[in-house]
Amino acid sequence: MHTLAQILTPGRTLCRVSGGSKKRLFETIAKLIGDDQLSLPANEVFTQLIAREKLGSTGLGKGIAIPHCRINNCTQPLGCLLTLDEPIDFDAPDGDPVDLLFVLLVPDEAHQQHLDILSHIASLFSQEAFCSALRQAEDTTSLFQIATNWAA
């Protein structure tokens, strides 16, 4: 099982960034990933994430969202963790604005693996203790530490 430590890096962790709008936030994420992974162009990441969002918001409720998509040229699953300084409107099913996000990108061909990781991450982010610990992190380093050292 992939734990967060295997798919998350400090470079793809952002603490208390300013979200702006949902679109603005996705641009930030796409740029972050594009800069981190040169094989993945930011506009491709942006397009795919937005395409998934059109099927229905990836918000889970209670201010948490897990945007995810499959992506070409991606060699292994990549995660990206963000907390926001101000919650933003995310069309979540409970209507609650979002301030905690985990973005998941998976290779195009690995669909079974995709579903397994996604399911694992969704259940991790449904634990209230985990989410409130992440929200309390004040800087990127501690956010990354908390996320990757969480047992379970």
Add this chain to the structure above:
Amino acid sequence: MIDESYQLILVSAFLGLVSIALLGLSRRLGAPSLLLFLLVGMLAGEDGLGGLQFSDVETAFLVGNIALAVILLDGGLRTHISSFRVGLKPALTLATLGVIITSGTVGAAAAWVLGWPLQDGLLLGAIIGSTDAAAVFALLNAAGLQLKQRSSATLEIESGTNDPMAIFLTIALVTLLTSGDGSVDLHILGDFFRQMGLGALMGIGGGWLLQQILNRIILPHVLYPLLVMSGGLTIFSLTNLWQGSGFLAIYLIGLVVANRPMNHIHEVRWLHDGLAWLSQIGMFLLLGLLVSPSGLLDPKVAIPALAVSLTLMFFARPLAVFICLLPFRFPAREQFFISWVGLKGAVPIILALFPYLYGMEHKDTYFEITFFVVLLSLCLQGWTIAPLARSLGLEVPPKPEDIDHLGVTLPGQIGRELLAYRIHAGSPADSYLLRRLPIPSGVKLLGVIRGDTVLPPEPDRLLQPDDYLVLMAQSHHSPDLVALFMALPTPAHLLGTAFFGQFTLRPEVLLDDLCKAYGVSLSDDLRRQSLSELINKHYHGKPVVGDRVNVGDIELVVKQMAKGKLLQVGLKLPVVKQQAAS
């Protein structure tokens, strides 16, 4: 005389006391409460510990009629008009054609088993042919069971509306058998339409009238439910006196009153819940007293009765359900469940009193066999309903309206209420900031009660367990609203995400896009439809919350509906096996 009165009060109160005290025990055993009341009555009776002699058929008939009317009124008050979308047509088919098929099949079998003429057998069939509202409502509610709407709506409406048919068949056959010439003429059909037509008319008209009165006059609060009850019983008896079906009328009164904007609906539901319990306890105790248990064990009764019961449960009812639901194409497991929940209760026992009232041949046999059938049905079917529903996967997360809250109707403002909800630990509203609470429009937050203090509704106020949130809302808004305050259901498989899936999709999304996003392979002609089309096709245009369709490894779950349209579809990912390494 004075002593006798007090003795009578003592006996009835004591039996009630015992029944209620034992209720906790029966719940723990999963036994139907109705069975308990019958058994207490039988124990108190002539063959039991109490040794009470009771054989007053006319009193039993009177009490039974009042009690049934009150129970049906309560049943109507609990039926939501929204359940008509999936339940009305199947239920009405079961309540009419279904009763005829069940009664006819079991009646013919009974005639053969008992060596009776066919007509006598058919009378027995008519007596035990209907599904009992009291038993169904009580069992489904007592088990704390929220079923898929397709099954629950069908069963509730069926059991609320099929008594008139059974009563009609019974009375028609009794008249036929006692009139001597044995001929059937056409005016029996006229009688039928008169019963149903007048019942429907009086019920809907009377309900409307009652609702108008309730919204216009000002009374102490506790009197509104009593007004509904006395109004309902007035119309019930008038309808019966005019040869209409009073049972149909009083069920419809409840339905109309509860489904129109009305003041004091909480008080009305609350008190009727209690009255329905009282009626059940009283009626079943009395019917338990009336029977002689030793008569039931006589092989001359027990053997044919067993044969009749088994025919009813395993052949007649399933056959009727299969034929009646054919045009509605219910999923097989729901048909199976509906067949099994053909519970019998007080109605057959009360109908079995007719042969006594008319002094017919075999009158004891009718009564004893009927009693036997009811007991066996309550034991076998009643006891197994909840586990069966669970194992067939028909249970859905509890509906918002089941939650407890305080509601006060503002005087003079129809449909506006002051509500207070307790914040349960782990409910959706727990640990919410007030400004983030997704309350429906038209709802106004008034404050938070925490311990002894009242806190103003400031946007940054964090809700804590055991707070009370006070707000003002239109009463018809409450179902959306109270979803926020529901305590989480205990069984883990009914938790929101475990049941509906982690993500929520829009129903108009094309399958093609879904398949692309998750790399699911699917044939081209399927890909062109939307999720909503796929689900509607799968469930023949009548999906209900909790219905599921598999697309590759992904499961689509109907999450929210309104007015027959899908609003949200849950996306459930395959469960990952826990590995030691993770």
